[in-house]
Amino acid sequence: MNSAFDRDVWAIFGMPIDNVSLDEAASLVEQAVETRTRLSFVTPNVNWMVRALKNDSAMRQIVNADLSLADGAPVVWLARQLGMPLTERVAGSDLFDRLRADTSENAKPIRIFFFGGRDGAAEAAHNALQDEQGRLIAAGWHNPGFGDVESMSSSEIRDKINAAKPDFVIVSLGAAKGQDWIEHNQSELEAPVIAHLGAVVDFVAGTIKRAPDWATRIGLEWVWRIIAEPSLWKRYWNDGKDLIGIVSGSLGRLKKTSRAKQGVQGVEATFNGSALALSGDLVISTRNEIRENLSVAAQKPSDCQLDLTAVRTIDASALGQLRMLEQSLMRRGNRLEILPSTEIEPALQAARMTL
Numbered sequence: 001m002n003s004a005f006d007r008d009v010w011a012i013f014g015m016p017i018d019n020v021s022l023d024e025a026a027s028l029v030e031q032a033v034e035t036r037t038r039l040s041f042v043t044p045n046v047n048w049m050v051r052a053l054k055n056d057s058a059m060r061q062i063v064n065a066d067l068s069l070a071d072g073a074p075v076v077w078l079a080r081q082l083g084m085p086l087t088e089r090v091a092g093s094d095l096f097d098r099l100r101a102d103t104s105e106n107a108k109p110i111r112i113f114f115f116g117g118r119d120g121a122a123e124a125a126h127n128a129l130q131d132e133q134g135r136l137i138a139a140g141w142h143n144p145g146f147g148d149v150e151s152m153s154s155s156e157i158r159d160k161i162n163a164a165k166p167d168f169v170i171v172s173l174g175a176a177k178g179q180d181w182i183e184h185n186q187s188e189l190e191a192p193v194i195a196h197l198g199a200v201v202d203f204v205a206g207t208i209k210r211a212p213d214w215a216t217r218i219g220l221e222w223v224w225r226i227i228a229e230p231s232l233w234k235r236y237w238n239d240g241k242d243l244i245g246i247v248s249g250s251l252g253r254l255k256k257t258s259r260a261k262q263g264v265q266g267v268e269a270t271f272n273g274s275a276l277a278l279s280g281d282l283v284i285s286t287r288n289e290i291r292e293n294l295s296v297a298a299q300k301p302s303d304c305q306l307d308l309t310a311v312r313t314i315d316a317s318a319l320g321q322l323r324m325l326e327q328s329l330m331r332r333g334n335r336l337e338i339l340p341s342t343e344i345e346p347a348l349q350a351a352r353m354t355l
């Protein structure tokens with residue numbers, strides 16, 4: 001991916017999700033390792049979505065990621081409801097297994113560093129890869145114990161990780177703290193790929209068994225996880241209730257504002273300094289024009305005001321492009337201000353994008 005606007009990214013209730021398959025996600029990781037290009041990815045599930053819609057910081061972390069993979073049957077279902085042609089769920093553990101199982105002649109070794117996890121899990125996962133002597137090479141491990149992100153971000157810890165020369169750092173600190181740690185330390189780490197994949201550490205270590213394929217195929221992996229970790233039931237229950245509330249209150253509005261009226265109107269753009277005004281229908285069939293204009297806006301070295309008061313419709317694909325504009329501005333310390341039309345304001349509110 002050359003830029004954020006090259007991504008086939010959609011916003012599902014405001015949460016960016018990339019339209020990639022498991023094989024495509026694995027190829028992106030392999031490409032990042034080979035070219036030593038930054039790839040920080042997230043794997044949003046229901047818990048991620050609920051947190052992101054309640055907490056601006058959690059949403060910002062997903063927006064700021066280089067790749068966002070739909071991890072969870074409910075996320076895939078919602079994506080399809082909003083018109084996204086998502087072919088499959090791409091869980092972090094499936095991606096890891098896909099990389100691990102590739103023993104083809106072209107499969108280059110990938111050095112793995114495990115950071116965090118429950119007591120003894122990172123070391124056990126490291127030893128399991130070391131004993132396996134497969135494509136994924138055990139580069140090292142570190143358990144920072146309990147503490148805040150600051151105490152886990154010392155120069156000594158970063159030096160230990162860099163000295164191991166990993167290609168891929170797998171973090172396991174709990175989703176919220178783990179993503180905070182990644183954002184706090186990524187610029188000082190030399191590994192090109194980094195992600196919070198808490199369950200992967202336990203699966204590789206053997207402390208928790210993965211759900212069988214049949215349970216995953218029919219969307220019941222969560223039942224298996226509760227059986228393995230009974231303490232998860234409360235989180236799953238609360239997330240499920242919150243998701244039902246979100247869907248019942250917002251899904252209809254998002255669908256309604258994505259349907260063009262009386263045929264699709266092309267996109268027209270007007271620049272006035274750092275301000276950009278768009279008109280017409282911001283939908284999948286006009287996405288090329290949307291991308292071109294938002295890409296120009298992203299290159300201007302200032303905050304951006306996006307005037308959408310003349311826009312009739314907006315769908316999840318266009319909302320994804322707005323998130324990529326936000327990402328580009330955010331990474332250099334600038335802000336995005338959106339002025340919506342009355343027609344699309346309900347969609348922006350439902351997607352938590354009334355910025």
